Amino acid sequence: MADSSERQIFINGQLVPAAQATISVFDHGFLYGDGIFEGIRAYRGRVFKLKEHLDRLYDSAKAILLEIPYSKEEMTKAVVDTVRANGLHDAYIRLVVSRGPGDLGLDPTKCPHPTVIIIADTIALYPEHVYQQGMTLASVAIRRPATDVLNPAIKSLNYLNNILAKIEANLRGFPEVLILNQEGYVVEGTGDNVFIVKGGALHTPPPYSGILNGITRQVVMKIARDLNLDTFETPITLHDVYTADECFLTGTAAEVIGVVQCDGRAIGNGVVGPNTIRLREAFFAYATAVGTPVYNEAVVGA
Numbered sequence: 001m002a003d004s005s006e007r008q009i010f011i012n013g014q015l016v017p018a019a020q021a022t023i024s025v026f027d028h029g030f031l032y033g034d035g036i037f038e039g040i041r042a043y044r045g046r047v048f049k050l051k052e053h054l055d056r057l058y059d060s061a062k063a064i065l066l067e068i069p070y071s072k073e074e075m076t077k078a079v080v081d082t083v084r085a086n087g088l089h090d091a092y093i094r095l096v097v098s099r100g101p102g103d104l105g106l107d108p109t110k111c112p113h114p115t116v117i118i119i120a121d122t123i124a125l126y127p128e129h130v131y132q133q134g135m136t137l138a139s140v141a142i143r144r145p146a147t148d149v150l151n152p153a154i155k156s157l158n159y160l161n162n163i164l165a166k167i168e169a170n171l172r173g174f175p176e177v178l179i180l181n182q183e184g185y186v187v188e189g190t191g192d193n194v195f196i197v198k199g200g201a202l203h204t205p206p207p208y209s210g211i212l213n214g215i216t217r218q219v220v221m222k223i224a225r226d227l228n229l230d231t232f233e234t235p236i237t238l239h240d241v242y243t244a245d246e247c248f249l250t251g252t253a254a255e256v257i258g259v260v261q262c263d264g265r266a267i268g269n270g271v272v273g274p275n276t277i278r279l280r281e282a283f284f285a286y287a288t289a290v291g292t293p294v295y296n297e298a299v300v301g302a
């Protein structure tokens with residue numbers, strides 16, 4: 001398998017070797033975190049939910065008045081071309097659009113040319129045994145900024161809040177943590193959404209509570225409803241997590257991963273629960289059956 005340094009990177013319209021894919025030190029993405037990103041997966045040579053990820057990217061761009069210099073069609077082609085140029089079938093794709101180079105000063109109007117980068121590589125977030133045995137989580141002190149401070153719906157390059165939570169996780173020896181909002185409700189992990197199963201129904205925090213409305217989250221809710229599992233978007237407290245029958249996280253990187261303990265409390269029987277296993281399997285069956293094809297084949301679906 002190619003090492004990351006041998007990857008072909010899309011940068012501002014061209015595919016170049018990673019060593020040549022460089023950005024200016026005056027890029028406001030670097031200087032101020034002024035930009036947006038997406039993390040996307042490809043399974044078996046098809047990009048999963050590409051349209052949804054691009055819609056979210058363009059919505060994030062609109063919210064920060066950043067004009068992406070390509071149409072969605074051109075961006076779709078650029079993503080597919082980048083995966084193909086790297087010969088990848090199972091891939092992790094990082095799309096970054098930054099404000100671009102400007103001067104030393106916050107003003108985004110001084111940045112006429114956004115920087116567009118697409119990286120196609122692989123990602124292994126957690127070792128396989130974590131998926132089999134489930135994760136042990138903790139809640140952290142750092143809170144999610146309120147929606148009117150920095151709306152988490154904008155998938156911006158300002159991930160310091162998430163990184164501070166990850167630092168807390170690392171210091172305390174946890175692979176992932178649960179973050180609360182300003183009201184004390186559980187909202188999400190550092191890069192994943194949270195679900196609990198209680199009384200035979202699935203619950204996940206609602207949009208506008210401080211979550212990024214994850215695409216994996218939306219897929220899992222749809223799968224759950226198709227499996228006749230009652231699914232609710234409701235505020236969740238730590239008490240609800242501690243006393244849940246099951247808990248799991250969802251995200252492009254994390255996929256669907258069971259949680260077996262939180263803050264020292266075993267969740268349910270302390271093993272990955274049956275609904276979690278069922279949803280995880282159904283998620284993989286779906287994710288590996290649909291998507292935008294990278295190599296020559298008929299379109300299979302969205």
Ligand code: PXG
Binds near residue numbers: 039215217
């Ligand atoms: N919440 C936050 C704060 C996220 O950043 C999710 C939820 C899940 O959303 P999706 O659409 O992926 O189901 C995310 C996504 C990484 C990484 O490198 C992070 C994300 C996605 C991909 C990779 O850790 N965040």
